Structures are given as structure tokens and as C-alpha cells.
Amino acid sequence: MKRTELDAAVARGDLRVVPAVRGCIYLIPAASVPDVLALNADAWRTQTTKELAKLGKKLDVVDKLAPSLLDALAAGPLDTHALRKQVTVVGFGDAGKKVGLSSPLPLALRMLELDGRVERTLQDGKLDSERYLWKRASATPSIRTDDLSGNLARVLQAFLSFASPCTLQQIAAWTGRSQKELRPIVSDLASAITVGADGEWWAVEDDLQPHPSPKGMSMLAFEDNYLVNHRLGFVSDAKHHDLSLDVWGTKKPERIGEADHVLGRTILIDGLIAGLWEVDPKANDAVTYLFDKQPKTVASKVGELARETTRFLLDEVGDARVFSLDTMDEVQKRADRIRELAR
Secondary structure (H helix, E strand, O other), X not given: OOHHHHHHHHHHOOEEEEEOHHHOEEEEEHHHXXXXXXXXXXXXXXXXXXXXXXXXXXXXXXXXXXXXXXXXXXXXOEOHHHHHHHOOOOOOHHHXXXXXXXOOHHXXXXXXXXXXXXXXXXXXXOOOOOOEEEEEOOOOOOOOOOOHHHHHHHHXXXXXXXXXXXXXXXXXXXXXXXXXXXXXXXXXXXXEEEOOOOOEEEEOHHHHXXXXXXXXXXXXXXXXXXXXXXXXXXXXXXXXXXXXXXXXXXXXXXXOOOOOOOOOEEEEEOOEEEEEEEEEOOOOEEEEEEOOOOOHHHHHHHHHHHHHHHHHHHHHHOOOOOOXXXXXXXXXXXXXXXXXXXX
């Protein structure tokens, strides 16, 4: 897939950028939008009511702003800066800043989004941006908030179809919901199985059937779902569990066998983490490090795939940053560390 094809799928509305699990912004299929909006709306209203109460305000201060925003968006998409010029917004002052609420504008936009009345659209049509334009929804989705268990079940079904088998703890970490709430829903969607000494896991029907061991090679991105929906230890050989890697969220390295996240790009061989790779901006090339000595044919294929993926990132995406606050200087530092490991 070319990046322009992915951007076009978002522009068509086949894929949507919306608040999903844990309130985080996800790229999801359009068919799942009503369910995640319903789940977020329920939690958002409860939390926002509590936060506004700290300022002596009620949710109606947000409701009253909504019609003006819809009127302003009638002529076409606008960003928040342009909306402030067209709509009178009274800020919450210093008291609001102390609780992280500067004005009702972000709240009103989120409320309209969760109600399905406005949508985010990509600035300049590019997915790798955190700057959005807001537009009136082309069609208001049917969002049912009277069946939250059903909404959650459909979202969990989508997750399990990709991530199964997994533990209830892993499902809770992904959804941000309690294991107590999840257990009865998960038990209707999947079957409990035992995975070695790791206790109870949950698997969907297809994963209960025998499958051949994975074969082949992949150059994974930072925070790839294959890794972080579980733990790195479950997708790596036990002989590598004592190796330490830089991890996301802390400057202290962690053992592969214990880490949830890895700050960097990984190499998979036959389904297991076999090493690290990174784009080398100065050399306009890729650098790789394999945990074990591999046959020349395998090592050559790893290098070829890393260079191919580097070309995709630099030519198609336009840069090799791994998250929005990353920089190409940091990419270079990671590449230099991997080169030292390889030496």
C-alpha cells in the first residue's frame, strides 16, 4: 500500500480518525465508529460533569456553545484557531487552567464529535498529523447509548479477532476497563484456555484450531500491535529474555522477558523477535542488529527488507519518526546505538 492510498481511504471515510478505547485517538473502520463513540460519550459526560463542577459550571455551558460551532462549520472545515475567530468563546480563566480546562471550546467539539454531528478531517489530507480540521458530519451515524454492553462486545470482538489468545489483564489494559466488567462479555466471545504456566487465556474459535508455526521475516514498526497487545516475552525466544532493550516511557532499559514496550523497530523471524533495525538518516540507509548469528542468506534478506522499508518511510511517508514528538536526530541516535550493538 502507498501512503496516498491510505490517506485516500481516510478522505473517503472508509477509515476514520476518532476517539476509541481509553479515549485515545485511533484509526478505525467506519463500521466501528458508532460503537466507540457510544462508549466514549458515556464516560466523557460523567468525567466532564465532574471537572466542570470544580469550576462551579454545569454541562449546559458546553451545550450552549454547540449550535454556534455547527453554524460556523456550515461553510466548510475549520481548525480550532479559525473557529475562535468566528465564535464567541468565554474562557474559564485561571481557575480553568488549574484543572486543565481553558475554555468550553474543546469540550463542545468533543461533545459534537461523540454525538456524531462533527468529524475530524486531516489537515493537508495527511494521516501523520496531529492537527485536524473539523467539519460537519456528512451523515449522522446511528449511535445507540442504551446498549453499552453490546457496544463493548462488538469492540472486543474486533480486538480478539486480531489479538487472541490473550489474558483478561491484557484485554483490560487495552480497553481501560475493569476485568470484572470485561469477564462476562469476553466469556461469551471466546473460550478460556491454559497457556503453559501462565494461567487463563482467552481464544476465539479460529485460534482454537491447529495452526502452523509462523514463517518468514518482517520489519516491524515501533509499538507494533503484534508486540504490545501482549508482552515482548511471549513473542521472543526464552534464550533472549535476559537481553535488555530501550523501552517506551522510561530511560531505564528492561529485559525482553518483562517489557511491555520497546523504543525502536524490531526484526521478526518466524514470528519471534530476532533483532533490531533502524533508519540511518545520515547514510540514507538502514542499520540492523541480530541477536544470534544467522546464515548468510537470512542476514542478507534482513538487510534487503530493512533497506526496502527505509525507502518506503523516506520516500512514501516522508520521514522516519516513530511518534509525533520524535525527531530525525533521535532516529539517528537510535541508529548509532544499533550500529554499536552490531559491532
